[in-house]
Each structure stands twice: as C-alpha cells, then as structure tokens.
Amino acid sequence: MSQTVLIIEDEAQTRSVFLSSLSFEGFGAVGASCGSEGVELAQTHHPDLVVCDIMMPDMDGYQVLSTLRQGSDTASIPFIFLTAKATMPDLRVGMNLGADDYLTKPCTVGVFIDAIATRLQRHSDLHPPSDETEPPTSIFPDCPQLSSVFQFIEAHYQQPIQLRDIADVVGYSPAYLTSLVNSQTGRSVKQWIIERRMTQARELLSKTKEPIKKVAADTGYTDAGYFNRQFRQIHGVSPQAWRQEIDSCQHE
Known part of the structure; x- marks a missing residue:
C-alpha cells in the first residue's frame, strides 16, 4: 500500500x-x-x-x-x-x-x-506496527512528538548513551533535540536517561539481592562508584542505605 x-x-x-x-x-x-x-x-x-x-x-x-x-x-x-x-x-x-x-x-x-x-x-x-515497542514504564510523559526519543531511551538505557546517538536515530541535530525535549518536558535528555536508570535501580534494589556493583551494571553504569554518587545525589542516601530502609519498611 x-x-x-x-x-x-x-x-x-x-x-x-x-x-x-x-x-x-x-x-x-x-x-x-x-x-x-x-x-x-x-x-x-x-x-x-x-x-x-x-x-x-x-x-x-x-x-x-x-x-x-x-x-x-x-x-x-x-x-x-x-x-x-x-x-x-x-x-x-x-x-x-x-x-x-x-x-x-x-x-x-x-x-x-x-x-x-x-x-x-x-x-x-x-513506530513499527506492534505494541511491544511501547515502553513498559510510565515514567515518560505522553508526548507524541517525543515518543521515538523515549522509546530509544527505554531500549538502550542499560547501555552507554550519548545525545548524538539519539539525535541520529530520530533525525534531529543534537541542538534541536536538546531544545525540543526541554521545551516539551522541562527536562534535558540526560535527565530522562538518568530517571529511567534510577527507576530500574530502585526496582532491583527493592526486589533483588543483587550486589550494588551488579545493580549499577544492570542499569547502564560501568562505574559503580559513579552510580553510587549519582544515586546519593538524587535520593540523599547511598543505594545500600536506601535498600536497607526499604527492607526495614517491608518487615515492619
């Protein structure tokens, strides 16, 4: 057709x-x-x-x-x-x-x-004709123009991602993509990548006993130390301390 x-x-x-x-x-x-x-x-x-x-x-x-x-x-x-x-x-x-x-x-x-x-x-x-390509997470806003950006992040957040990688795939220049995402969501592309990684990190920390280094690797961080610092910056505590708080709450 x-x-x-x-x-x-x-x-x-x-x-x-x-x-x-x-x-x-x-x-x-x-x-x-x-x-x-x-x-x-x-x-x-x-x-x-x-x-x-x-x-x-x-x-x-x-x-x-x-x-x-x-x-x-x-x-x-x-x-x-x-x-x-x-x-x-x-x-x-x-x-x-x-x-x-x-x-x-x-x-x-x-x-x-x-x-x-x-x-x-x-x-x-x-946008292949399959619902399986839709992100299985609700952290991303409903923004049709950015659906391809969020789909890429969802599919690759466990790997190193550069702004240019996404820009090349969706067909925008890095500068245009940066301005577009900021204007539509109030956040940067990097912030959305971090948010997706942290969502998965919290999931793994609360539902598995994987070592912190393994959690870091499974969420796209090759450097566990950097993962720890970024997690602490966002959540105010280390990943291990966050896990212990969740465990204590679940056993109360």
Whole structure:
C-alpha cells in the first residue's frame, strides 16, 4: 500500500509540481490550497505525512500544525514545514509546536522527495506496527512528538548513551533535540536517561539481592562508584542505605 502525503500550499504551481512528483514516485498525493482545507483533509484522510507552507492567507502553517497536534488522530503525523524563510525564531516556533523538519523554498524536486522519503522511513523505523515497542514504564510523559526519543531511551538505557546517538536515530541535530525535549518536558535528555536508570535501580534494589556493583551494571553504569554518587545525589542516601530502609519498611 502506497503512503499518502498531504501538501498544503496556496501557490497553485508549486502545489501542482509537488503533487505530480509524488505521484510519479508512487506516493498517494493529496493537495490543499489553504490551511483550513488542509486541516480538514488531514482529519479525513489521515495521511502518512504532511508538508505545509507557513505563509498562507486564511490559516498559517503554525495554526495548521497546532490544530493537528491537538487532535488524537493527527497528533503523531510527521509534519514538514515548507517556507521561504527559516530564521532561528521561525525554527523555534515550529519546533515548539512539534514540527519534524523544514524545507526552504525554492527547493528542487529531488530534495523534496528525499526529505519526505527519509522522514517516512525514520517514522516507520521508530513506530513499527506492534505494541511491544511501547515502553513498559510510565515514567515518560505522553508526548507524541517525543515518543521515538523515549522509546530509544527505554531500549538502550542499560547501555552507554550519548545525545548524538539519539539525535541520529530520530533525525534531529543534537541542538534541536536538546531544545525540543526541554521545551516539551522541562527536562534535558540526560535527565530522562538518568530517571529511567534510577527507576530500574530502585526496582532491583527493592526486589533483588543483587550486589550494588551488579545493580549499577544492570542499569547502564560501568562505574559503580559513579552510580553510587549519582544515586546519593538524587535520593540523599547511598543505594545500600536506601535498600536497607526499604527492607526495614517491608518487615515492619
């Protein structure tokens, strides 16, 4: 089954060229000449990806994206802005609203198709059709735009993780990813990694008799001393003391 791309663009010639190129490449292509029409088509067709111009007369691209991100059926659709201007303030507005990428006009058909194919592939890789990929923990907030980030952390928190590792997988620059996670959650990527590791550490400390060094290794710390210091910094006591407190409470 071909994937469907919705193009929201008020310039008829640009819209026609993009729709034709998508059809030629085997995509399903749907076009809207204004923002309000685009929102309606997104809600009825549920496309696999939306490409939307920013500057439009009735409803600009920011309003379109904001509306789609608020709908349960459209919140997770990958969204690419098409814009003749891409200043840092513009990028930040789109980022805060949940944009996945930007294409600057004018752009060639080749660049256009490559950006769409790349974004669709990344979305497919990070959202396979199986509930088994969902994190089995509730520590992460319900944020569709960051689900791929949290899925990566969930799958790899027991290993060394660098910011660039996550950025490469989800298709963002490290700087963009840092700002996005901070703006959406009020925490840094590193803080979420630590939180996931500490959740597992508390689980192991309370339910197993594993040595502290083994607990550290099982939660992604190759240096048990660093694990001890970080645990103490967060919980106010050492892992061993925390375990003893839990044990005493359970036997009271």
